[in-house]
Structure formats: structure tokens, C-alpha cells
Amino acid sequence: MTQARFIAGDWGTSRLRLFLCDAAGAVLARAEGPGVAQAGDVCARVLAERAEAWDPAGAPLPAILSGMVGSTIGWREAPYAACPVRASDIARAALRFESEGRAIAIVPGLSCRNPSGVPDVMRGEETQIAGALRLGPELEQGRQLLCLPGTHAKWVLLEDGKVIHFQSTLSGEVFDLLSRHSVLARGSEAGSTDHPAFAAGVALAKTQSQAGLLHLLFSTRSRQLAGEIPKAEAASYLSGLIVSADVAGALALFQAPGPVTLVCTPALGALYGRVLQEYAVPARLIDGDKAAHAGLVALFASLEDLGE
Amino acid sequence: MTQARFIAGDWGTSRLRLFLCDAAGAVLARAEGPGVAQAGDVCARVLAERAEAWDPAGAPLPAILSGMVGSTIGWREAPYAACPVRASDIARAALRFESEGRAIAIVPGLSCRNPSGVPDVMRGEETQIAGALRLGPELEQGRQLLCLPGTHAKWVLLEDGKVIHFQSTLSGEVFDLLSRHSVLARGSEAGSTDHPAFAAGVALAKTQSQAGLLHLLFSTRSRQLAGEIPKAEAASYLSGLIVSADVAGALALFQAPGPVTLVCTPALGALYGRVLQEYAVPARLIDGDKAAHAGLVALFASLEDLGE
Numbered sequence: 001m002t003q004a005r006f007i008a009g010d011w012g013t014s015r016l017r018l019f020l021c022d023a024a025g026a027v028l029a030r031a032e033g034p035g036v037a038q039a040g041d042v043c044a045r046v047l048a049e050r051a052e053a054w055d056p057a058g059a060p061l062p063a064i065l066s067g068m069v070g071s072t073i074g075w076r077e078a079p080y081a082a083c084p085v086r087a088s089d090i091a092r093a094a095l096r097f098e099s100e101g102r103a104i105a106i107v108p109g110l111s112c113r114n115p116s117g118v119p120d121v122m123r124g125e126e127t128q129i130a131g132a133l134r135l136g137p138e139l140e141q142g143r144q145l146l147c148l149p150g151t152h153a154k155w156v157l158l159e160d161g162k163v164i165h166f167q168s169t170l171s172g173e174v175f176d177l178l179s180r181h182s183v184l185a186r187g188s189e190a191g192s193t194d195h196p197a198f199a200a201g202v203a204l205a206k207t208q209s210q211a212g213l214l215h216l217l218f219s220t221r222s223r224q225l226a227g228e229i230p231k232a233e234a235a236s237y238l239s240g241l242i243v244s245a246d247v248a249g250a251l252a253l254f255q256a257p258g259p260v261t262l263v264c265t266p267a268l269g270a271l272y273g274r275v276l277q278e279y280a281v282p283a284r285l286i287d288g289d290k291a292a293h294a295g296l297v298a299l300f301a302s303l304e305d306l307g308e
Numbered sequence: 309m310t311q312a313r314f315i316a317g318d319w320g321t322s323r324l325r326l327f328l329c330d331a332a333g334a335v336l337a338r339a340e341g342p343g344v345a346q347a348g349d350v351c352a353r354v355l356a357e358r359a360e361a362w363d364p365a366g367a368p369l370p371a372i373l374s375g376m377v378g379s380t381i382g383w384r385e386a387p388y389a390a391c392p393v394r395a396s397d398i399a400r401a402a403l404r405f406e407s408e409g410r411a412i413a414i415v416p417g418l419s420c421r422n423p424s425g426v427p428d429v430m431r432g433e434e435t436q437i438a439g440a441l442r443l444g445p446e447l448e449q450g451r452q453l454l455c456l457p458g459t460h461a462k463w464v465l466l467e468d469g470k471v472i473h474f475q476s477t478l479s480g481e482v483f484d485l486l487s488r489h490s491v492l493a494r495g496s497e498a499g500s501t502d503h504p505a506f507a508a509g510v511a512l513a514k515t516q517s518q519a520g521l522l523h524l525l526f527s528t529r530s531r532q533l534a535g536e537i538p539k540a541e542a543a544s545y546l547s548g549l550i551v552s553a554d555v556a557g558a559l560a561l562f563q564a565p566g567p568v569t570l571v572c573t574p575a576l577g578a579l580y581g582r583v584l585q586e587y588a589v590p591a592r593l594i595d596g597d598k599a600a601h602a603g604l605v606a607l608f609a610s611l612e613d614l615g616e
Binding site for chain 2: 116117181209211213225246248
């Protein structure tokens, strides 16, 4: 039977996912737990309770953890590693300490001055990027634009496998807030790229980008009143507008005409892929969960290469 | 003593304000009441109860009402008047009927195809525009850009006193939602144009307008983490970013380099005036409440000129 070698943990604000891994990173067992917002001061205890069942007698397995566990609201703060960085630089900057006899490594977030000229940060996505490089080795070559959609989406420029810089966008959060609280999409069905209104939203934000998203959002309501889009498709229209504005801004900022690699759920991948298509930009998907796991495995391997 | 001639009512979603007026529009008495969201099916009763105290014996005074009272959630729907329109056209399109012996006129909203090429609507602001034309007669000359800031702000182009078209922006609602629900400005003081962070937000949205607001919002958080803006000033920064994006979009859409007339509260006027200054565009303020009242008076006079 394969031997357990280390524990990999994806520990965000709202959820902990632990994986018991062999030396090659294959998953031997899984466990879940509370996010750092709930675990707070007892992160050490939360990890130990789950890990002890996996430890060989008297020899706690090392653990590598990424996500908000390394933030000021997490277990211990792992300071951001400054771009440009390679995956091996990320491993080198990990915060390492011992807890109840267990070697812990917390993956640092990344910081940069973004293409808009202001500071930017990520925490957790750096591990997905390291995983994407492992899962898609061709990303190690040349100039590559990655997109990690989400509440605070990240657009990331790689050059020869190095993270040069990145830009965060609020597309996910703005869509979520407007669809839940505003009058714009009240009474709508859930958003779908299959609705004709979705394509109408994408097209408007593409052709009217100089107006800016603020000036286009109200059309979600006024075009319903004018009978141009059905009420049931309002959320789809709003989603099309917002993701299209996100894509238009990113393409203007990064001037990277090549294909975009999406690292996310298949659903978000389909959404962004469809919008990128309208901009004549090819896209491909790397599953976000697989990337997170591959990233933890790759970063653990880098730590070992550093001589642990 | 001056004689009461008519009743003017500003009847929005959340509030009714009634004014007893003489023939010249001077206010003889005031009353308040519930907005249409609450008054619902009993708008007729709500108005009658307040107006009867003012009526001369056996002769109900005519009433002119504007705002959401004319919407599908109001008393009766007053269909939108299509731009381009003059104030006299708005009066002509009023919805007129009798209620318990009282002549009622409900001011219609306006509709247009906006500079972004899609349908747009307003309801209530058309009365403030009519009032602004009364209070600032120089607005009757040439090309004039008006801005009515608010939850759904309106930018309005006048040519020789005629409303040509207008564009709605979601600046007020986006600021409100993000400052209440997002992590961006958590723990901040209330926004103030006096905070240095306000000017920093205005400047970033001005110089980085091609990136689009979605790509700039996260800097509210990341610049706090980097120590570039104090946490206490985060709401000011966010306000600067959003209003600057609103102004940049409007100036691109309307290409009206002349002064902008702001129709709003003094506080919003100071906010927008300060941002317009950064764009080298002069601004002047017409008080929004005064404009709403003057508009009702002007529209009532137009109704009388129509031969009532």
C-alpha cells in the first residue's frame, strides 16, 4: 500500500479541505473543517484533531497550507512574496514553523504593482497558479495570460513561467451584490449564457466600453421596460455586461492577444470562455480545484528540493 | 391673504411631500405622507385626507403630482414622454383624471435612446429639469449638460431648453452596496472629499479609465494593505473612484466641454463639483428640492396655458 508522505490543506475564509497525500501527491484520504473565519485562534487544534488520525505512530506528517490561513485573520501571517516570482520562489518564501511536533509550511500570498500602477495582492490563487503550471507545462513558455474568475477575480501575466504581475477585478462581487440587492434583475431567473439577453449584455459592454460599466448597468432595467429583454433573463444580461467589462478591461491592460487560460470551476470557465470568444480570444480551462491540489503538491516538492 | 390655487406633490417610492401653493407657486402650507411603496392601492385616500383640510368649501383644489406615483407601482401609470421634449411637452403628456371631484395631473417620466444606443428612462427627474430651467433661465440657451446625482444618477443633454437625451448611471447604488456589504471599506469613517484618499481615488479613475472601474475597485483594499491609504479614509477613496468613473464616462459620452449644472443636495453638489474640477470642467449647483418644487409650479402653469 502507498505510504502517506504529507498533508495538503486548502484553508480559506469559510472552509478547510485537507488531503492526505503520498510522495507523488496522490490523495489517500480527505477531511474537511471550518474556515479561518470560524477557526480563528484554534487553527492549531483544528488541524491537529484531523491530522492525528493520519499520522504514523509518534511521527506527525508535515503539512502545507494555503489560502487565508496565512492572512491576518488566519493562523499566522505569511507575508506576501513580491512579484516577479517563480513557483520555487513562492515555496522559498513559505512561513515555516512547528506546531505540536508537526512541521507546518504556510504558502505566502503574492503582491505586485499591477498594470494600473497601484499595489495589488492575492492569497490562495498563487497556489492555483503553481498548480496550473504543473498541469499545463506549456504555460512555462513565453507570455501567458491567466484568468482566475471569482468574487475578486485575478488576471495574471506569466513570462516563461514567472508571475510578472496581476490585476484584481471585482466582477464576481459586483454581480453578486447587484443581483441580490438591486432592482435591476429583480424577479429574474438564474443567469445563463444560453439566454439571448446574455449575448446582448456582452455586446453592449464590448461596443460601449468607453462609456464605462457604471453607465451601462441601468440598461438591465430600462431594456426590460422597453421590452428589449425579458425580465426572466435580466440576471443573464447583467452577467454578460459585467463579465464583458471585466474582459475588455483586462485585454486593454495586458495587451496580450494570445489565448487565455481560465483556472476555475467548469461553470465559470464556460461563462468567461463564451465572453472571450466574442472578443476573438481563444480560451482553455484548467479545473480550479485540481489546480489548487496540484499547486500544494508542487510547492511541497519545491520545499523538499530546498533541502527539507 | 394670498389665495390657495393648487396642490403640488413630490411623491416618490418612500415619501410624499405636498405643498399648498398660491397662483405664483409660493408655498402656503406643507404636509407629508407615505411613499407609493406603502400607499399602494390607497393613493387616492392618502391624498384626499391631506388635501381636504386645504380645500375651500365644496371646491377641491387641483393637484399636480410627480415621481413614482406615475409608475406601475404607483397610483396610475403615466406613460413616458419620448425625447426630445420641452417642458411644455411634458405638461401636455401629463396623465389627467378626476378623483373624488379633484382634478389630478400626474407628470410623465421621460424615455429616450441614450448616447450608448439603448433605451433609458427617468421618472421624477424630469420635474427637476423643468424646475432647473425655471430657476436658471440661461439653461434655455445652447447646449447644456445637467447632472442629477443619486442612486441612479442622470446625465442630461439640453439643446435650447429641450431635453435631447440622457444617460443613467448606477454610481450611487454601486457606492452604497460596496460600502455596506463589501470588505473594501470595512472599518472606514464616512466618506469625505477632505480626505487625501478621496483625491487619490479620483486621480486613479481619471488616469486609468481604459482599465474600467471593475479593475480599479479592489485597489480600495490593496492600497490599505500597502499603507498607501488609511483604513479610516477607505470610503472616501471608494467614493472618489466611483464618482470619477461616473464623470469620465459622462464626459466621453456627451462630449460637452462646457460647464455642468448639478441638480441635487448641496452635499452631492460639493462631491461632484470637486470631481468635475479635477477634469477641468466648471460646475454650478441648483438645489434639487427647489428644482423639484419649481418644476411642479412650472408644469402646473404650462397645464393652465394649455387651457385648463
